[in-house]
Amino acid sequence: MARQRVRLSVEERRRQLLELGLEVFGRSPYDAVSIDAIAAAAGVSQGLLFHYFAGKRDYYLEVLRFAAEQLLRETTRAREGTLAERLFLGLRAYFRFVEEHAPAYATLLRAGDDAAVAGVLDGTRGRFLETIRSELVKFQPRQRSAAARLRASLRGWIGLVEALSLDWIDHRDLDRDALVELATRAMAGLVPGAAEALSGTPLAPA
Amino acid sequence: MARQRVRLSVEERRRQLLELGLEVFGRSPYDAVSIDAIAAAAGVSQGLLFHYFAGKRDYYLEVLRFAAEQLLRETTRAREGTLAERLFLGLRAYFRFVEEHAPAYATLLRAGDDAAVAGVLDGTRGRFLETIRSELVKFQPRQRSAAARLRASLRGWIGLVEALSLDWIDHRDLDRDALVELATRAMAGLVPGAAEALSGTPLAPA
Numbered sequence: 001m002a003r004q005r006v007r008l009s010v011e012e013r014r015r016q017l018l019e020l021g022l023e024v025f026g027r028s029p030y031d032a033v034s035i036d037a038i039a040a041a042a043g044v045s046q047g048l049l050f051h052y053f054a055g056k057r058d059y060y061l062e063v064l065r066f067a068a069e070q071l072l073r074e075t076t077r078a079r080e081g082t083l084a085e086r087l088f089l090g091l092r093a094y095f096r097f098v099e100e101h102a103p104a105y106a107t108l109l110r111a112g113d114d115a116a117v118a119g120v121l122d123g124t125r126g127r128f129l130e131t132i133r134s135e136l137v138k139f140q141p142r143q144r145s146a147a148a149r150l151r152a153s154l155r156g157w158i159g160l161v162e163a164l165s166l167d168w169i170d171h172r173d174l175d176r177d178a179l180v181e182l183a184t185r186a187m188a189g190l191v192p193g194a195a196e197a198l199s200g201t202p203l204a205p206a
Numbered sequence: 207m208a209r210q211r212v213r214l215s216v217e218e219r220r221r222q223l224l225e226l227g228l229e230v231f232g233r234s235p236y237d238a239v240s241i242d243a244i245a246a247a248a249g250v251s252q253g254l255l256f257h258y259f260a261g262k263r264d265y266y267l268e269v270l271r272f273a274a275e276q277l278l279r280e281t282t283r284a285r286e287g288t289l290a291e292r293l294f295l296g297l298r299a300y301f302r303f304v305e306e307h308a309p310a311y312a313t314l315l316r317a318g319d320d321a322a323v324a325g326v327l328d329g330t331r332g333r334f335l336e337t338i339r340s341e342l343v344k345f346q347p348r349q350r351s352a353a354a355r356l357r358a359s360l361r362g363w364i365g366l367v368e369a370l371s372l373d374w375i376d377h378r379d380l381d382r383d384a385l386v387e388l389a390t391r392a393m394a395g396l397v398p399g400a401a402e403a404l405s406g407t408p409l410a411p412a
Contacts (some may be wrong), residue, residue: 031393156369163368182358189396
């Protein structure tokens, strides 16, 4: 591959390196990843790679941010259809992403005391929370504490989706649609006002 | 306090030191905890403290194990009553424990890439999972994948309870019974067969 040196614009090159990083960090733990091998696979020199990213750790964090953007985009792609349909497609995309990047996902969720990594994680969770909250806010009852309950419910629910993902990575004995169904049921339980809107989901009832 | 040197049996002394550690690590981050101060508060020499524990980190891990045992005992104390009542009391005890040990709880859940700490965490989650599974197994449908679904549901649900706890530590704008109610609703959603048994909960419906 090292010979196929192709002229790319700065943006294209950066994107190529991030995509490659997502693939490599998604397959191998951080310590096993060699920057030399990444540069070779991209057909660039290590020097050029460090022109784009200050070092291996900086590159890793940029790859995480790139992955988070991709995940957010893929899970919020569905703009039409009912709430149930959009949640279904969003969850499917989420669990597909977990499946495709299982080692990186598991490592990431267990790296909670690295402040920079925790920052990317919490930022991503916050954006998920806002996206879902904007959908569900109309279902919340008119009580003083309703906003706090919805926020807590969604933060809890994101924790559930992450734990379901880690369980799936460990066991792989359920199919993706079963995970989607469990997450949807939990949400219907947490936000009773939305239960009816969520029951139109394309999944068969239990 | 250092003068009140009291003769305790080995077991009593160990327990005293663990209780003190739980209090101190529950209040302050690990790096801020001084072993000198703990020995002084216990009225023992640092040498005696290191007779019981090999070092600060070993002491901390023993305190974590002690805390996990205490949490498991308190949340599973209710042996009588309906499933709904026992879940209610168990969740109340869980969130009370979170409230009493908030800084330690938050630090602990964010220390996921420390293998020894992760071991205590995962062991505790596993024991919660087994306890709850033994209660819920009779509600699972007779399908081939039912056991995997129940395990995944409970692992997801434990993730939800942890995320709810962290959200509560950050915001503290819901009371404990609101958290108990959200966790109960989510479980009823996840395990539809148990929903009726859980609806007898002492909490008012939404």
